[in-house]
Amino acid sequence: MATEHAEQALTPSSYITHHLSFNAKPIGDGSFWVLNYDSFIMSVLLGVLVMGLIWWVARSATSSVPTKGQAFVELIFGFVDEQVKNIFHGNRHSFIAPTALTVFLWVLAMNAMDFLPVDVMHHFVYAPLGLEHWRSVPTSDINTTFALALAVWFLMIYFSIKVKGLGGWIHELFCAPFGAPNFAIPKNLGGVIGLLLSPLLFVANFAFNLIEYISKPLSHSLRLFGNMYAGEVIFLLIGLWAATGVTGTIFGAILGAGWSIFHILIVALQAFIFMMLTVVYLAMAHESH
Amino acid sequence: MNINFTLIAQAIAFAVLIWFTVKFVWPPLLNAIEVRQKEIADGLAAASEGKNSLAVAAKQSEVTLNEAKHKASEIISQAEKRGSQIVEDAKGAAKAEGDRIIAGAKAEIDQEVNRAKEGLRAQVSALAIAGAEKILRKEIDAKAHSEMLSKLAAEL
Numbered sequence: 001m002a003t004e005h006a007e008q009a010l011t012p013s014s015y016i017t018h019h020l021s022f023n024a025k026p027i028g029d030g031s032f033w034v035l036n037y038d039s040f041i042m043s044v045l046l047g048v049l050v051m052g053l054i055w056w057v058a059r060s061a062t063s064s065v066p067t068k069g070q071a072f073v074e075l076i077f078g079f080v081d082e083q084v085k086n087i088f089h090g091n092r093h094s095f096i097a098p099t100a101l102t103v104f105l106w107v108l109a110m111n112a113m114d115f116l117p118v119d120v121m122h123h124f125v126y127a128p129l130g131l132e133h134w135r136s137v138p139t140s141d142i143n144t145t146f147a148l149a150l151a152v153w154f155l156m157i158y159f160s161i162k163v164k165g166l167g168g169w170i171h172e173l174f175c176a177p178f179g180a181p182n183f184a185i186p187k188n189l190g191g192v193i194g195l196l197l198s199p200l201l202f203v204a205n206f207a208f209n210l211i212e213y214i215s216k217p218l219s220h221s222l223r224l225f226g227n228m229y230a231g232e233v234i235f236l237l238i239g240l241w242a243a244t245g246v247t248g249t250i251f252g253a254i255l256g257a258g259w260s261i262f263h264i265l266i267v268a269l270q271a272f273i274f275m276m277l278t279v280v281y282l283a284m285a286h287e288s289h
Numbered sequence: 290m291n292i293n294f295t296l297i298a299q300a301i302a303f304a305v306l307i308w309f310t311v312k313f314v315w316p317p318l319l320n321a322i323e324v325r326q327k328e329i330a331d332g333l334a335a336a337s338e339g340k341n342s343l344a345v346a347a348k349q350s351e352v353t354l355n356e357a358k359h360k361a362s363e364i365i366s367q368a369e370k371r372g373s374q375i376v377e378d379a380k381g382a383a384k385a386e387g388d389r390i391i392a393g394a395k396a397e398i399d400q401e402v403n404r405a406k407e408g409l410r411a412q413v414s415a416l417a418i419a420g421a422e423k424i425l426r427k428e429i430d431a432k433a434h435s436e437m438l439s440k441l442a443a444e445l
Binding site (some may be wrong): 024027028030031033034035036039040043047051054058059061062063064066070073074077078081094095097098099101102106125138142143144146147150151200217251 | 292296309317321325328
């Protein structure tokens with residue numbers, strides 16, 4: 001299966017490196033000003049495709065007997081809406097539920113690109129288009145998952161400030177979850193020591209919140225990235241085995257099929273988890289302590 | 290695995306997608322589903338209402354049926370009463386008529402008997418006279434009688 005690269009001395013490491021290289025082009029000076037065209041174009045294409053399909057159904061949605069397409073879309077809608085309803089108890093229809101739908105469908109579509117056989121796509125689609133490096137799965141790019149998680153993170157802070165006010169949010173940063181210190185006049189020596197030590201409570205609260213605010217986007221993005229990246233690597237390893245000969249090809253095909261089937265679960269589950277975490281984080285931002 | 294500008298590009302794409310969904314995808318779907326939910330709820334309410342009114346109508350019809358049955362049996366008993374009364378009346382009238390006819394016949398018979406008696410009486414007297422004449426004719430003595438008659442004539 002990997003024979004198309006035979007002209008460049010094919011080693012396992014060059015095969016894997018080739019498939020894990022982004023189509024990265026610099027758009028300015030410095031290592032930051034680089035755009036991974038494959039991740040960006042694939043994700044935008046998938047986003048337009050998936051949300052466009054839903055929009056196409058939604059704009060002719062009827063409240064009487066639905067068509068099969070509308071029934072399918074309503075199934076997804078109901079599923080997402082139900083999850084959001086169980087977690088978030090505000091007006092979910094204005095923002096959080098549609099966001100959850102976007103996240104779920106978009107991530108699901110991007111994850112599902114993992115099912116495209118890497119070498120077949122390279123040989124028949126990307127190479128003829130002149131794309132030497134092209135990765136099909138945007139969610140196996142840390143930039144994509146981190147972009148999503150960071151966007152959710154900013155939304156989190158935005159809703160925190162919107163619901164509690166800037167003062168309320170800062171108060172919560174220093175006075176939750178361990179509570180605010182009590183500044184009553186001390187009555188004994190223990191009370192005096194307590195009063196002197198009480199500012200430590202602010203420090204503890206703030207440290208705790210800081211860790212929370214840092215860990216949320218990291219765990220949110222790295223979980224999805226790790227799962228999809230690992231899935232892709234395993235496909236590549238199976239492809240490597242397939243390149244060793246007839247026996248390897250047969251077992252590689254069987255293993256590849258098995259991993260694909262198992263990967264359906266991972267793809268759907270990770271999309272679901274990413275959506276649920278998005279909703280949970282945004283719902284937590286609405287809660288006052 | 291470097292963090293680069295892709296991060297910002299993807300975040301912008303994400304923001305645009307969320308905006309699109311919030312603006313154009315979610316509202317029509319929500320509206321369609323909510324309107325249908327309301328229609329279904331209304332339909333179910335109408336169905337239960339219909340069920341209730343059906344039960345009421347069934348009860349009403351039972352009451353009406355019972356009433357009608359009662360009325361019918363009343364009418365039948367009345368008709369029976371009236372029929373027997375008519376029969377009774379007819380019987381009485383027939384008896385009276387019969388009695389009248391019988392009485393008339395009796396009176397006529399009596400009359401007839403009387404007339405026959407009268408006739409017989411008249412005939413008996415004629416027979417008696419004829420018999421007396423015959424007896425007289427046999428026992429008459431013209432001389433004595435003419436003497437008596439002439440004496441009578443003399444006394445005049």
